[in-house]
Amino acid sequence: xxxxxxxxxxxxDAFNLIDKIIEVQPGVSLKALKNLxxxxxxLADHFPTFPVMPGVLMLQxxxxxxxxxxRISEDYAHSVIVLREAKNxxxxxxxxxxxxxxxxxxxxxxTEELAVFKGKGxxxxxxxxxxxxxxxxxxxxxxxxxxxxxxxxxxxxxKELHRYLSMxx
Numbered sequence: 001x002x003x004x005x006x007x008x009x010x011x012x013d014a015f016n017l018i019d020k021i022i023e024v025q026p027g028v029s030l031k032a033l034k035n036l037x038x039x040x041x042x043l044a045d046h047f048p049t050f051p052v053m054p055g056v057l058m059l060q061x062x063x064x065x066x067x068x069x070x071r072i073s074e075d076y077a078h079s080v081i082v083l084r085e086a087k088n089x090x091x092x093x094x095x096x097x098x099x100x101x102x103x104x105x106x107x108x109x110x111t112e113e114l115a116v117f118k119g120k121g122x123x124x125x126x127x128x129x130x131x132x133x134x135x136x137x138x139x140x141x142x143x144x145x146x147x148x149x150x151x152x153x154x155x156x157x158x159k160e161l162h163r164y165l166s167m168x169x
Contacts, residue, residue: 017057018064018103021165029106030069032165034061034121038097053095058129059086062119065105066135068165070115071158073107078137079151079158084114085134092127099123105133113137 023031036053043051067081095101105119113136120130140147140154 016064016161017061018068018165020167021068021162024069024072026069026073027107029104030065030072032061032065032068032103034101034103036095036097036099036101040097043097051097053101053128055091055129058091058095058101058121059089059131059133061101061103061121062105062117062129062131062133063135065103065119066107066115066117066133068162069105069107069117070135070137072162074137076155076159079139079154081135081137083133084136087132087134089129089131090127091129093123095121095123095128101128108132 017034018032019035020033021030022033023029038051042054042057046052046054063083070078070081101121101123103119103121105117107115108118109116114134115137116132116134118130118132121128139151141151
């Protein structure tokens with residue numbers, strides 16, 4: 001029962017910032033888009049009179065892009081991909097509603113457990129964020145075999161989401 005509850009809760013609470021994957025070179029790089037709209041809930045609290053995308057969420061777009069590159073490159077071998085480390089984070093221009101950010105990540109190094117990426121976000125040719133990020137990847141079942149079904153459901157969810165994010169690419 002815990003597994004079913006976790007899986008249902010996870011699906012409802014998924015938070016995705018990337019709107020579209022526009023280019024993938026498996027094992028090499030990925031390019032994606034983020035369209036910032038005034039309808040995004042966090043903008044109401046993040047400088048209400050001057051709404052801009054929070055820096056931590058700009059960084060999260062790089063994390064998501066790196067995770068997508070890993071999933072696609074490794075044929076969805078892992079259900080969980082998380083940020084392990086972020087270095088050399090630099091913020092440029094503010095990301096305002098009505099603007100579009102182009103996110104690019106390049107795989108720099110990969111081991112069995114970790115992957116390092118150089119990532120950047122740009123809006124109208126101007127830098128919004130850049131960083132070197134390290135992602136860790138694993139399956140829940142490696143710690144507890146009873147989570148095998150949860151892993152499978154999460155991977156199926158990501159495959160479906162990838163189809164949606166790649167439509168008309």
